[in-house]
Amino acid sequence: MSNGAVPETNPSQFDKADAAFLGDFATLSTFGATAGGGVDRQAGSRADGEQRSWFTQLLTDNGFTVSFDQIGNQFGLLELEVGKPYVVVGSHLDSQPTAGRYDGAYGVLAAAHAAFRLAAEWQAAGLSPRYNLAVVNWFNEEGSRFKPSMMGSSVYTGKMTVDAALATTDPAGITVREALASTDALGEGSGPKAAYCSEIHIEQGRSMERDGIAIGVVDSNWAANKYEFVVHGEQAHTGSTVIADRHDAILGASLLVVAARKIADHFPDGAVHTSVGQLDVYPNSPVVVPSRVNLLLDLRSADEALLQEADRMLHERIEQIERSAQVEVEKVGSHCWPVTPYQAEGVALAEKIVANRGVSHARVKTLAGHDSTNMKDIVPTVMLFVPSVEGISHNEHEYTTDQDIVTGLHVLTDVVRSLCEGELDLL
Amino acid sequence: MSNGAVPETNPSQFDKADAAFLGDFATLSTFGATAGGGVDRQAGSRADGEQRSWFTQLLTDNGFTVSFDQIGNQFGLLELEVGKPYVVVGSHLDSQPTAGRYDGAYGVLAAAHAAFRLAAEWQAAGLSPRYNLAVVNWFNEEGSRFKPSMMGSSVYTGKMTVDAALATTDPAGITVREALASTDALGEGSGPKAAYCSEIHIEQGRSMERDGIAIGVVDSNWAANKYEFVVHGEQAHTGSTVIADRHDAILGASLLVVAARKIADHFPDGAVHTSVGQLDVYPNSPVVVPSRVNLLLDLRSADEALLQEADRMLHERIEQIERSAQVEVEKVGSHCWPVTPYQAEGVALAEKIVANRGVSHARVKTLAGHDSTNMKDIVPTVMLFVPSVEGISHNEHEYTTDQDIVTGLHVLTDVVRSLCEGELDLL
Missing domain, CATH: 3.30.70.360 (Alpha-Beta Plaits)
Known part of the structure; x- marks a missing residue:
């Protein structure tokens, strides 16, 4: 019912930085890898713990400081000026059982690589942007093991109490607190203060593929x-x-x-x-x-x-x-x-950026929930989509082309740069 | 959706032997007792092991020798003459999760009390009947934890291999062999050789209650x-x-x-x-x-x-x-x-016995499977039913009156006596 074709990554067609991103994505895809070409790394599982450790190493290797908050959200912080709020960019590494490799994971890794590029850019130029920068891996977006979904971002945004979240049990009676402790992911405090947020994700539908669109600018949720x-x-x-x-x-x-x-x-x-x-x-x-x-x-x-x-x-x-x-x-x-819009100024910013890059784009709506649908209720948030081949998602055959995920990384980098430099403050 | 009324047993209205039977039934009902008035003692569970130990004690206290065969069928043997085959009478003590107290358990305990009476009767009269007598508690009739149902009698009758049965796993991956070993119920050999079989059980339907029938003589299965x-x-x-x-x-x-x-x-x-x-x-x-x-x-x-x-x-x-x-x-x-009849000579024997006792009776069919539906394919088998109030079964509110279960015990005793004395040999 799907072609299931997963072409090998061929980094030689991309520049060195993009090839590094694709190489890291291939490495990330090995955590909880399933025989069918997908991943199984439900929130708080051993595979989730292992990928978080790997991600900590990646972030620290690139000069970011890693911390976990009280509900296990993992932050990679670039605090260029103490006390300033952060542009928070990321998604989630946890997956459904027998899931695809892109859902959530792509958005986290793209956020990290965008942040690495911006950090290097600012350092080379001797610049300090208006906001600090935080890469985030939200805890338990999927909700398959611990209900409800979007748990980490719900606690971060005050929609769920941390006590209720930590006391939630899986079908075997294991609490979120126990699962986080067993994967060394139980931290303290409520994470960095956000000024803006951005997230990139696969569409999980087929409208962009059908319409030949490389970047979807999400203007509201269903x-x-x-x-x-x-x-x-x-x-x-x-x-x-x-x-x-x-x-x-x-x-x-x-x-x-x-x-x-x-x-x-x-x-x-x-x-x-x-x-x-x-x-x-x-x-x-x-x-x-x-x-x-x-x-x-x-x-x-x-x-x-x-x-x-x-x-x-x-x-x-x-x-x-x-x-x-x-x-x-x-x-x-x-x-x-209800239907709630993403902030119009964020949509306009993203549209300007993709137009400048000459990338095909359209406004789209998200049918699925995302951590950014929580975040947009507390800070201006820019949500981007890349296409999903055949719209297949929550399935081992989930696939997006290397070209599309690299284009998404480029656009996200531009969006995060603009947010960090305070472009939306001026609107 | 049911009255759920479970009147207290009042043994004073019954003679001493019947009161002892009712008392033992009350004790048996405490193993795996649920808050809702039923039992939870799935095959090979701790509660199943505990009731088997108690039943071993009851049988040995009454002069029977207890053994387990290779698939955990529990036999209480009265071997009056070495080498003669047995009349095998019983049912199963295992239950569904949140089940009633009567299903299977009534038939096992009635078989034991019938056997105790006959043993005492023969001893007092200095008689040795034509056949030896075996009380049986078949392993895993219910099939809720280990599929398929009627496992013990299927192995005994050669319909399933012992290797396949012992290798069967429950949803947690525990094998029948492990469950039997952990409850001290894994024996050797293929059990006593049967000449005849009998089983009494609750109807689990409402036709007998509706028609005012105390004893159903089962003439075939659906x-x-x-x-x-x-x-x-x-x-x-x-x-x-x-x-x-x-x-x-x-x-x-x-x-x-x-x-x-x-x-x-x-x-x-x-x-x-x-x-x-x-x-x-x-x-x-x-x-x-x-x-x-x-x-x-x-x-x-x-x-x-x-x-x-x-x-x-x-x-x-x-x-x-x-x-x-x-x-x-x-x-x-x-x-x-298919529809397969119980042997006509067994039906006729049971009808003669209930008629002699002046008990209301009718021929009925069994809609459910029973161990006796396996046994009838290898030896002549007499299957009896007592009524189920409102037909409620596989439910904590399953109920049959004390009067009905005592009447069933009396009729079963007569049937087993006739079988042991070889009455069907002469037909």
């Missing part, structure tokens, strides 16, 4: 309603219990999964995306009608009115399912966010 | 087609991947669950039962479209022609689901059995 439901039934014998007596939680849950897809199909042109990614059955035994199913169901749209209509349809359908499957559907959690 | 399917999709991002590009394994699996129920609903009067009890999602992460779902789907009917028609409908539906959800449905396992 709205999303994310729900955790528990479908309650009654345990019974799968063989001997007559159908009319059953209160089958797995039937109720399955009807919900099907209803979610039907809602997406109801709206034209991909205007609404729905999904169930996680679903757990209890007691999950071959001959027991399940009494309980926990599942996570998402509705997303760029149009808040459509999202509201989809949400209404979902809740109407839930009432029908409760009656037809003789189950109870309980909503035990929800996490909803 | 046919069943049990399948393990793997639904194959492709990992993708739940937010950013457009719906048309998705190969969503959880959607395919959900359509299968719904299809199974629709097939059951297609046939009148509960003629076909269908269910999915177990379903596992990979990677089961909040923001990843699942690439793989494993599930177990059962079809059952007393009418093989209807089962065949239901099976045809299922496979037709699978092809539609593969197209509509853009997934592939792979059948990785199947376990099918």
Whole structure:
């Protein structure tokens, strides 16, 4: 269902600095490497600890000071003038299980290499920019092992308390605090003070590839309603219990999964995306009608009115399912966010830079959540995308060409330079 | 959804021997007791080991010799004449997680108390019956931790090799061999040679309660087609991947669950039962479209022609689901059995006994699998049912009245006496 082609990196077509970046990306891709060409380095895992140690070394080798904050966000600091706030640039190194090599990792490494270039540039010129510079590897953006996703940036931006985050457990009962301690990533304090933020990421969709666009300037995120439901039934014998007596939680849950897809199909042109990614059955035994199913169901749209209509349809359908499957559907959690724009001045800055470089570009929206969608709520933030081949993501076959990730690095370097030099202060 | 009433045992209304049986049943119910009034003692668990030790003590206190065979079947032997084959009577003590107290455990304890009475009776009369007597606690009838179900009796009857059974792993990777060794239940050899078999069990349905029947004489089992399917999709991002590009394994699996129920609903009067009890999602992460779902789907009917028609409908539906959800449905396992009768002479014997006792009775079929459905394929086997209140089973609220379980014990004692004395030899 994908070509899965992963051409070998050929650094000879790039200059020395870009080849070094591609070489470091190849090295980074070996941490938690899977047989299928992807990576498995969930937050706080051994592979995550190992890549963080490697990244610490890379940053210190390039003159940056590394520190971890109270929730394990990893910062590489270039403090050119004590006390000044920072331009914070980066993404996340953690991954889904059997994930691709680009998601998050590309943005972290591009941030580091952009920062290395700028540090060398300022040193050579004897310049000190208006802001200090911090490379960041946010903790647990993926949320696959520890929920919710975007945990590190949520604590940094005050959307989640550090106590709640550290007490979160994985399915084996291990806390975030324990996982961070075991990977030498549990620090103190709340990290450097941000003045601006930037992040570059793969698109994870196929619109840029389709339109032949090298750089996407993200102007807003889609709205999303994310729900955790528990479908309650009654345990019974799968063989001997007559159908009319059953209160089958797995039937109720399955009807919900099907209803979610039907809602997406109801709206034209991909205007609404729905999904169930996680679903757990209890007691999950071959001959027991399940009494309980926990599942996570998402509705997303760029149009808040459509999202509201989809949400209404979902809740109407839930009432029908409760009656037809003789189950109870309980909503035990929800996490909803509206369409919120990235700051217009940041979008304009990025557009000016890509235009100056003669790079094909367009405004795009992010359907996925990113650490930058947290950061933009506290400081002006510039979010850039590079294309994803066939839109494949959260998949070992995730791929972006070397040319595209190098172009992204160049643009990011220009954006971070402008932010550090205070170009947005003047607007 | 059930009254859940569990009246206290009041042994004073029963004679001393029956009160002792009820007292032992109350003690047995404390092993792996759950807060909800049920038990959790999956095969090879600590609670299973503890109840087996207690049962060994009970058997030896009553003059029986205890041994475990190569797959952990626990036998209490009364060898009155060396070399003669045995009447094997019993059921299983292992349970589903959060199960009821009666399933299996009632049949084992009733077998033991029937055997104790007969041993005392023969000793008092100075008689030696035609066959020796073995009480059995079959290993892993439930199959919730180690698949397949009815493992101990399958090995005993040659339907499964001991090597395959011992190598079976639970979800944590622990083998049957390890679990048996850790509970001191791994023996040697293939157990006593059987001449006849008997088992008593709760109905796990509501037909006997509805019809006011105290003893069901089981004359055959339902046919069943049990399948393990793997639904194959492709990992993708739940937010950013457009719906048309998705190969969503959880959607395919959900359509299968719904299809199974629709097939059951297609046939009148509960003629076909269908269910999915177990379903596992990979990677089961909040923001990843699942690439793989494993599930177990059962079809059952007393009418093989209807089962065949239901099976045809299922496979037709699978092809539609593969197209509509853009997934592939792979059948990785199947376990099918036809309607097979219990021996007519055993049915007639049981009917004569209940008629002599003036107990209300009827012929019934078993919808669930039992160890006796294995045993009947190698020796003449008598299977008896007692009623289940509201048909509730595989549920902490499973309940059968003290009067009904005592009546069952009386009838089982008569059946086992007749079998030991060779009454079926003469037919």
